[in-house]
Amino acid sequence: MATVLRTYCFLDALQPQLATFIAKTARGFLPVPGQASLWVEIAPGIAINQVTDAALKATRVQPAVQVVERAYGLLEVHDHDQGEVLSAGSTILKHLNVGEGERLKPKLLTNQIIRGVEAYQTQIINRTSQGMMILPGQSLFILECEPAGYVVLAANEAEKAAQIYLVNVTPYGAFGRLYLSGPEAEIDAAAAAAMGALAGVTGKEPEKFVDR
Structure with a gap:
């Protein structure tokens, strides 16, 4: 089975909340704010083990x-040196025998803003979230995209642009x-x-999403 490069996403500097969220939820070597980060998503899933092996043997990035x-x-890998992370990316692309341009282009599936969220709804959201709590009266932005890995780009750029939680x-x-x-x-x-960050990513068009 041929390997498909679904997500190839380089973040120049992890923003504080995203870096901390990853450190809270991930099981590997945890990043700190300001480090460069690379996210790679492929199909089939089992091949990611060999991708990790190739990146770690060729560079000093940490997953x-x-x-x-x-x-x-x-797979996510990071390092203080952007060049080291980009080198890991080049190693991964060579291992997969693909170019960066063969990645899938992100597709925005959902874009919702709920203004003045009610207290009871904040309770439901907070019970299942792993990041900051949403408070009654705040606005809530919900985004869904495919491939799933690109959502970290959306999160990082949103945090750069605004004072949000x-x-x-x-x-x-799936998304x-x-x-x-x-x-x-x-x-x-x-x-x-x-949304602007996702729109700026070039690549191949993903297959049309079908809600089953």
Whole structure:
């Protein structure tokens, strides 16, 4: 079975909330704010083990996330040196025998803003989130995209652009999901930055999403 490069996403500097969220939820070597980060998602998922092996043997990057599912596999590596992370990316692309341009282009599936969230709804969201709590009266931005790995780009750029709270990020599975909260104007700015970041990624068009 041929390996498909679904996500190839370089982050120049992990923002404080995203870096801390990864450190809280990941099982690997944890990143700190400001480090460069690379996210690679492939299909089939089991092949991500060999991708990790190739990157770690060729560079000094450290992995925070490795998710192995039957369909898709996800890897995150990071380092203070951007060049080292980019070198790991080049090694991965060579191992897969693909170019960066063969990655899939992110597709925005959901874009919602709920303004003035009610207290009971904040309780439901906070019970299942792993990041910051959303408070009653704040605005909530929800984004879904595929491939899932690109949601970290949306989260990182949103945090650069606005004073928001990172409530939850899910960068693996059939699609990625991002929850942000904050004042209305800040959420509007964050939403624009997140969607703009996804729109700026070049690559091959993904297959049409079918909700089964």
